[in-house]
Amino acid sequence: MKFLCVSDQIDPLIYSSSVKERYGDVDAVFCAGDLSMEYVDFIVDSLSKPTYFIFGNHDLSEYKYYKKTAFGDIPEVNYDKGSHFHGADYASNRTIKNKFLYFTAPNGKRTPLLIAGITGTLRYNKGQAQFTEAQMKRQLIAMIPSLLWNKIR
Template sequence: MRVLVVSDEVEPHLYGPGAVRLQGTIDLLVSCGDLPFYYLEYLAGTLNVPSYFVFGNHGFELEHRADEIAIAHPRVGTNLHVTTVNERGVLMAGLEGCLRYSPHGRFQYSDSEMWQQALSLLPRLILNRLRYGRYLDVLVTHAPPFGIHDQPDRAHTGFKSFLWLLRTFRPRYLWHGHVHVYNRNQVIATRYCETNVINVYPHRVIDV
């Protein structure tokens, strides 16, 4: 399965001919958050593929329409937050948002709050194990794990609960965004236990 994973920034070449050129070569679209709905709807419609997403920390501040009609989610795609799906044999789960850095923020969580979110995945992951012989293939998040691709400022510090999920359930991949990449020396792919942790900003094409 060939997956287009996007996050954090609308790329003009993909919001146009670039997506058309990818038609027929992409099997799945995944968003790691902080992208406007119209962008995800355009990509999913142009590529004509299933799509999944988690919200980023900016949430509805970015994910709006030019006509200012308020909607709660894209008109295409499935929200992966605290749920699991089996997409043609690939087991995926998701966790939205980032570490809380301001008093108000719908998609910001304290460390303890994210632990609760992560633990809520347990029944579904155990059911995956019973049904398919493994817990998870891909964990989709907005923020990175603690100490992997994160930054020293609070807004871009990763979650420790993600490390526990990787050690315990050993997915093949964790895809995240949130941390923007500004130079070629910035690390964007790290192996942790049995998981390839990949910062997909602003997009990556990944063969699963």
């Protein structure tokens, strides 16, 4: 499997009209860190590959549409109007089983790719998407049941 991983800055090799020729053979794209959603949109539109993203700690203009509320749910995004839908899957604080990408073990057993991520960084000035070590640990611990369930299956 081939993955394209981008983070923290716009790469002119990707943000170009020849991106499909350079990276059209990747199986999935992972966008992490401080990337504008316009850049993520460009990657999704140009490559038409499964794309997953998490926010970093600086470019957070659309974080409010994705962060969990006090009740644990993510606010509804109006997909009909396309106001904040970017064609990529938000991979923070959850596990995603990709239905199209599989690892093949030496014994021939195919296993779907499992994706998990956490948005943000350790707190350094009480900004958005910054968490104490205890908060970050709780986010990771909250993903354990789905990871264990995946292992059992």
